[in-house]
Amino acid sequence: MAYKDYYDVLGVSRGASDADIKSAYRKLAKTYHPDKNQGDERAAEKFKEIGEAYAVLSDPEKRRLYDQFGHTGQVPPGYGDAGNFQGGDFAGFDPSQFSDFFQGLFGMGGRRGGGFQGGGGFSGGQVNLEDLLGGIGGTQGRRFVQNVEGELQVTLEEAYGGSDEVINVDGKRLSLRVPAGTRDGSRLRLAGQAPGGGDVLLTIRVLEDARFDLDGDDLITTVDVPAPVAALGGEVTVQTLGGSGNLKVPAGSSGGRRMRLRGQGWPKKDGTRGDLYVRLNLTVPKDLGDEERELYRRLRDLRR
Known part of the structure; x- marks a missing residue:
């Protein structure tokens, strides 16, 4: 998966304000919206890319993590290389490779799915990066959590009228229905569908629409x-x-x-x-x- 510079995607500087990012997104989304570019696959891909960039840069915490790790490709020392996670330098690390690893592990994806986090088996109910890597290396004997959390992006039209979605969790395809009138931040629970019998907890993120x-x-x-x-x-x-x-x-x-x-x-x-x-x-x-x-x-x- 090629590494994308989300600031370049939206055409803003790294010091851009929230208002600048929102304004850039709205202009681009209006230009590349599928309704204005029917049958144009490049425009459809650009529209999706713009949505991905905005979903990250419009969220303060995601933007902070992206600025810290996603752009430079640096992670805290001691986590090893992308192959064995056993310590040492991360020189030459490609953040897209690291992202691919987590996608494979937690089934991140589906059509517009965000990454899934575990809950319940680690301190505080969150997957800590050090805990996770230690578990992978087999040196700490930690078990994987049962519940997983993630995000699912839908368009404003899909949230308005409802939509049928398919996500992938640990190699398992799950179908779900986003109800009509769903709001940004709404939570959906897929009971018993996580690895080990836990629940899949989805936070719905409704993408902005330049028209409304x-x-x-x-x-x-x-x-x-x-x-x-x-x-x-x-x-x-x-x-x-x-x-x-x-x-x-x-x-x-x-x-x-x-x-x-x-x-x-x-x-x-x-x-x-x-x-x-x-x-x-x-x-x-x-x-x-x-x-x-x-x-x-x-x-x-x-x-x-």
């Missing part, structure tokens, strides 16, 4: 409205997470106006949905034909 913001139970999006439609009134098509719908724009609408589509927001536990708020963004054509140019000229002169 989630505010409580409501969604917020922006739609382009041609200036003549805003002036005279008419209908525009609005993309929703459930498909699309028509929005009636009243005559004399100005840019920035917010309108509401009831029941098009986030699913609630009681079976109802929040609302979708639509911001109007007035647009004018960049390339005008002769007739259009004359009409705009006449309109300008009338407004003087």
Whole structure:
């Protein structure tokens, strides 16, 4: 697995602020979103890569670990090389090789799965790196824990409508259903599916979508409205997470106006949905034909 520089993926510096990282992600995600690049496999791969980078750099703890180990490829002394883990230098260590090792051990993966951690058999319920490597070397006699924890990334659309996922834990393929309306940080438990009969505990991470913001139970999006439609009134098509719908724009609408589509927001536990708020963004054509140019000229002169 080739080592990726997540800062380069998002096009930001290593000292970038959280706001800079979020802004860069949103711009790139909007550019490479599958809806705008249907059938383009390179764009789809780029979109996935952008999501991976943002998932790491937007999380303070993951970013700290990435900055400490992922970029330089250095780990604390005494953990040996990637082959035997028996001590000595880690010179020439490739972090991607180290990542591959853990993927094989804990079945990290599936479609967008994060790494799994053990729980219950080590102090504090977490897999300590030194404990884990000692157990692998067979010098400390520690046993592997039974419960494992991991993360599963889903898109905003998948969290909205629910999705069927497959993950791989210790070579075992597990199917699960992400319920409609799942929130970022929600936890799913697969009872008895971990090695040794423990549970698999998954934290759901919902990737941001450049087209929508989630505010409580409501969604917020922006739609382009041609200036003549805003002036005279008419209908525009609005993309929703459930498909699309028509929005009636009243005559004399100005840019920035917010309108509401009831029941098009986030699913609630009681079976109802929040609302979708639509911001109007007035647009004018960049390339005008002769007739259009004359009409705009006449309109300008009338407004003087």
